[in-house]
Amino acid sequence: MMRLTIIGFGNQAKAWSQNLKDSDFPFRVALQPGSASFDKVIELGMETVEIGSKEFFEDQAYVLLTPDHTHHTFMTDYGQIFQAGTLILYNHGFSLTKNKFQEHYPHLKHVLFAVKAIGSEIRQQYLSKGKFGAVYSLEFISGETIHIEKWMKTMATALGVNLGMFKTTFEHETQADLYSEQGLLCSVIPYTAGEMFRHLVEAGIEPELAYLEVWHEMKLIAIAMVDKGPEGFFDLISPNALVGSEKGFERLITPEYKSNLKSLLTEIQNNKFNEELENTNVEDLRKTIRARWVDSPLMKTFKDMNSKE
Numbered sequence: 001m002m003r004l005t006i007i008g009f010g011n012q013a014k015a016w017s018q019n020l021k022d023s024d025f026p027f028r029v030a031l032q033p034g035s036a037s038f039d040k041v042i043e044l045g046m047e048t049v050e051i052g053s054k055e056f057f058e059d060q061a062y063v064l065l066t067p068d069h070t071h072h073t074f075m076t077d078y079g080q081i082f083q084a085g086t087l088i089l090y091n092h093g094f095s096l097t098k099n100k101f102q103e104h105y106p107h108l109k110h111v112l113f114a115v116k117a118i119g120s121e122i123r124q125q126y127l128s129k130g131k132f133g134a135v136y137s138l139e140f141i142s143g144e145t146i147h148i149e150k151w152m153k154t155m156a157t158a159l160g161v162n163l164g165m166f167k168t169t170f171e172h173e174t175q176a177d178l179y180s181e182q183g184l185l186c187s188v189i190p191y192t193a194g195e196m197f198r199h200l201v202e203a204g205i206e207p208e209l210a211y212l213e214v215w216h217e218m219k220l221i222a223i224a225m226v227d228k229g230p231e232g233f234f235d236l237i238s239p240n241a242l243v244g245s246e247k248g249f250e251r252l253i254t255p256e257y258k259s260n261l262k263s264l265l266t267e268i269q270n271n272k273f274n275e276e277l278e279n280t281n282v283e284d285l286r287k288t289i290r291a292r293w294v295d296s297p298l299m300k301t302f303k304d305m306n307s308k309e
């Protein structure tokens with residue numbers, strides 16, 4: 001079985017390496033010189049290699065599990081050194097779509113293999129045999145792809161992917177991923193819950209109750225939605241919830257809301273979002289957002305509730 005070199009040891013890489021280890025799939029972890037992660041990886045009994053060393057280039061398959069904004073520098077530094085035909089796997093289509101690596105490094109086989117779960121869940125779902133899926137693209141490989149596909153399927157199984165591996169393109173994966181983050185997962189869900197928590201507490205509702213209603217129950221409802229599907233979910237909810245759902249739907253999901261939602265996708269597709277990203281200092285933004293939440297009553301309640309036995 002062809003060995004995989006996992007580059008980085010962050011959110012995704014930790015889960016990938018632990019799952020592959022438990023499934024006996026051959027891999028090693030490549031880290032930047034001086035990385036503080038060397039000790040952790042060695043402690044876990046995994047093989048390590050230094051990025052850029054002679055040994056680093058001896059494999060035939062690599063997955064770039066470092067932050068997307070680091071991929072350009074990585075490819076500039078090492079892209080030309082990899083042997084012709086080396087597989088470079090991307091867990092997200094973003095960096096290749098933006099930087100057109102397939103044009104700058106045509107001697108490499110650029111493959112999308114995106115696992116559709118956050119790192120912590122890749123590990124958690126693997127352990128609990130829960131369901132998660134992946135998408136892939138071999139659009140930049142000319143000729144025979146059957147061996148790559150077979151190897152990827154074995155690797156997907158070793159990672160715990162059990163909801164299927166579906167064909168897409170780098171561009172489609174990038175657009176769908178960015179849109180789901182902007183329109184729902186990382187915006188509407190946390191911020192609507194945050195607003196509702198504030199309204200409830202200001203109205204005199206106990207913070208613990210408000211937390212359970214708008215934050216913790218989100219997870220339980222999401223599990224029911226995913227397990228039952230939309231029809232089964234709406235069959236399941238109580239009459240009060242059904243009538244309330246219709247009321248909230250009509251009041252909140254207005255034509256203006258729908259149009260704003262759609263505009264997020266348009267701005268991903270016409271490159272406006274990429275330009276905004278270019279002009280944003282991500283670390284400063286992370287500090288601003290952290291400051292917004294760190295001392296919030298919702299965060300305080302979250303900490304209190306989760307420190308209890």
Ligand SMILES: NC(=O)c1ccc[n+]([C@@H]2O[C@H](COP(=O)([O-])OP(=O)(O)OC[C@H]3O[C@@H](n4cnc5c(N)ncnc54)[C@H](OP(=O)(O)O)[C@@H]3O)[C@@H](O)[C@H]2O)c1
Nearest residue numbers: 008009010011012032035037065066067070091092118119
């Ligand atoms: N976060 C998620 O769960 C998630 C979900 C879906 C898709 N993805 C995709 O998965 C990929 C990895 O994301 P991630 O969130 O797992 O990354 P991450 O946690 O931010 O990656 C951190 C790791 O990258 C290493 N690293 C950082 N800069 C580096 C550089 N310049 N050269 C070499 N190594 C460097 C760090 O090294 P040190 O250990 O030395 O600090 C660390 O091990 C991305 O393509 C992302 O879009 C992530």
